[in-house]
Amino acid sequence: MTGTWPSRALIRSGLLAVVLVAADVALFSRVTEDPKYTSWVTQPVNPVVIALASAPAVPVLVWRLRAPAAALGVLTLHDLLLTCLLGTRPLLSPMAALYTVSSRRTVSAAVGCLAATLAVHGVAVAYEVYPLSPEERPLDGILISAVLIACDTASVLVGRWVAGSRAREQRLVASRAEAIAAERRRIARELHDIVAHSVTVMVLQSAGARRTMATDPAKAGVALQAVEDVGVQAMAELRRLLTVLRPAQDSEGGAVGPGIDRPPGLAMLPGLVAQVEAVGVAATIEWSGLSARLDQSVDITAYRVVQEALTNVTRHGGPGSTARIRLHWAGPTLEIQVTDDGAGVPTNPTKRMSSGLGLIGLRERVTVIGGELAVGRLPGGGYRLTATLPTATVPPPEAAQV
Known part of the structure; x- marks a missing residue:
């Protein structure tokens, strides 16, 4: 109707x-x-x-x-x-x-x-x-023409002003939408980085504990303790993420607690390596070049690069794999290379956990700070992940700033 x-x-x-x-x-x-x-x-x-x-x-x-x-x-x-x-x-x-x-x-x-x-x-x-008479004609013609020119020109100027205001409003709406989308992508990357690695390690440790519970309770207890430790770390990182998303003074009014809100960085790599070694992946870290102080965003990204690479080694290579982590400082850049030999045996639970979005999110994270990411299969088996990061954050182009 x-x-x-x-x-x-x-x-x-x-x-x-x-x-x-x-x-x-x-x-x-x-x-x-x-x-x-x-x-x-x-x-x-x-x-x-x-x-x-x-x-x-x-x-x-x-x-x-x-x-x-x-x-x-x-x-x-x-x-x-x-x-x-x-x-x-x-x-x-x-x-x-x-x-x-x-x-x-x-x-x-x-x-x-x-x-x-x-x-x-x-x-x-x-x-x-x-x-009109010759005496009246020029004056009347000029006056009428002036009025028409003024009115028509004013109409065009007002119309252009309205068009400009409308365009600015549309750009503002688009900028806000892009900012919201970028924030959602950032949160999704953080959640993936936190959950994917932790859950992978916890699944492998739980599977190992289940297999050895009857024959070697002590070894099963160590595996379960590792599950607990990884879970605590994951909860700490999730709480840090939620603290960033919420105002400084939350509704509980309490402090976050010592160490809980500390963002991850290269200083935490030994603990990350220990986690994957606990599930049967041998990992080594090599440092070379003159190290430099990293911006916090670069430090976090460097940690996430290694974390995603080791998560993929653990998930697709499985226990028995060997991972090699090399970090090389070369002037204003940091090159991170993680390789594995692909000699492990992936377990069925971890093979089903791959979403295919980890490397996509990691590439976005690296690109945001002005870095580059390359991933490829090695001729003899295994994979190589290489990330080249600036030691300082590279600002985005002016057109992309919000």
Whole structure:
């Protein structure tokens, strides 16, 4: 039922068109005031005739919302006929059409339509002042032309201002949406980095504890203790992430606690290596070059690079694999390379846990700070992951800043 009724915007546009045309007839129809402006007619024209002749401008004004330039052209020619034949000079209708063109089309289109409209108005003014005496003709022509130029130019300027405001608002909305999307991607990367590694280690340790529970309770206890330690660390990192997302003073009003809000970094690599060694993956760390102080974002990213690489070694290589971690400082860059021999035996639980999103998120994380990431299979088996990171954060391009 509602589809048969005109939209509110169409109704408002129609009412505005009626008001504009009525105002043009009431304010700018001078045939009853001064017979010298009657042009072709020798007697003042009946206002009803002017109203009926002006009525076609109403649907054209409504049409301007769909075709602004075409509607402006029709209105301008219609107004020229009204001026020449009936002595009336519509002003508000062409101003509204010019405003619509300038607010909805390009600057060049607005300027072109303004020039064409002023040219037609010039013809109307010349025809209008022609019956006057030579003494009155120049002054009246200049005054009428000045008013028309000022009104039409003002319509275009206001339209361009509205268009600029609308564009700025759209850019602001797009920037906010991009900022929200970027924050969601960042949170997703953090959650993946925290959960994927921890859960992988916990699954392997739990599987080992289950297999050795009956034959070697002590070894099973060590595995379960490792599960507990990894779980505590994961909870600490999750709480750190939640602390970043919440205001400094949360509803509980308590402190986070010592060590809980410490972000991960290269200093925590020995603990990370110990976790994967506990599930049967042999891992070594090699340092070379003159180390430099890293920005916190780079330090966190470097840790996440090694963590994701070791998680993949543990998940796809399994116990028995050997991982080699090399960190080399070369001037303003840090190169991280993690390789494995692919000699392990992956367990079924960890093979089913791969989402395929870890490397995608890691590549985004590395790109954000201005680094590069490369992953590939080695000829003799296994994989190599190489990340080149700047020691200081590289600011994003100006167009991408929010």
